[in-house]
Amino acid sequence: MDQNSLIQTSDTGEKNPTLRLVKLQTTLDRSLSLVGEEFSYSKLQNLFPELAKELGDNFKAFYDNLYSLLIHSTQDDFSSIQIEYDIENKFINLDKLIVEAKNLAINGEKIEPRPSPEAEFSSRIYPMLERANQKIKEKINKQEQKNSELLALNEKKTAELDQKLKYLLSIYHSVITHQKNL
Known part of the structure; x- marks a missing residue:
């Protein structure tokens, strides 16, 4: 595995996310789906039965809006964190360091400690x-x-x-x- 294979590009020349970033996004999606299961319409109806009766069909719309807001705001926050801390490039650099360490180990070279x-x-x-x-x-x-x-x-x-x-x-x-x- 050479260093150029770490940065995958599509046929259009766009960068594809690294495997680590995909795994991180998958974990977030899985976590959000678990939150969604816990935040179900029936549980919300059981918590607020009077409000559900009073609003009727509007209660379902209220739940849908609330659920959408929860999921989208969490995804937006995650995207903001990715951009602010340049997570994708950090993963790319981590992959490069791992490849470099593997190559040194394969060649029997000692890894020179870098100063803190x-x-x-x-x-x-x-x-x-x-x-x-x-x-x-x-x-x-x-x-x-x-x-x-x-x-x-x-x-x-x-x-x-x-x-x-x-x-x-x-x-x-x-x-x-x-x-x-x-």
């Missing part, structure tokens, strides 16, 4: 995070160096201003002292 999605994610993300962390550390180091230089410059300017202030204060005191002596 978490491990694969980690193997891709951690190197990126390490590079990003390294860049951030470099920026932090540059900023710290720049801050150190600015602090040193600030301390130097403060010391110069302090010296100038002391010099000016000494001149001021000497002028004041000189004026008092006059």
Whole structure:
């Protein structure tokens, strides 16, 4: 069985559902028929005898509509789930994996374990995070160096201003002292 035989196509070129999808649909249909048997007209009449008498023939129409709604809404929900979760393609991929595993087993090859999605994610993300962390550390180091230089410059300017202030204060005191002596 080759991989191309998994995707069956009709003479018109349309895809036919896989065997697994057909079995799933058959199981659903069987389950719905069992529900239909349990939800019979006679049981509904026994549950609501007054309503059945009051409505007469309309009760049968009510039952038919209710039964149709139950079956169709369930089938619609199932179809929506099939489309939303891409069930058909998942079954096709599963069939391909099974064929691949069988071929490897027939050829005596060992199946190489594939990493889990978490491990694969980690193997891709951690190197990126390490590079990003390294860049951030470099920026932090540059900023710290720049801050150190600015602090040193600030301390130097403060010391110069302090010296100038002391010099000016000494001149001021000497002028004041000189004026008092006059």
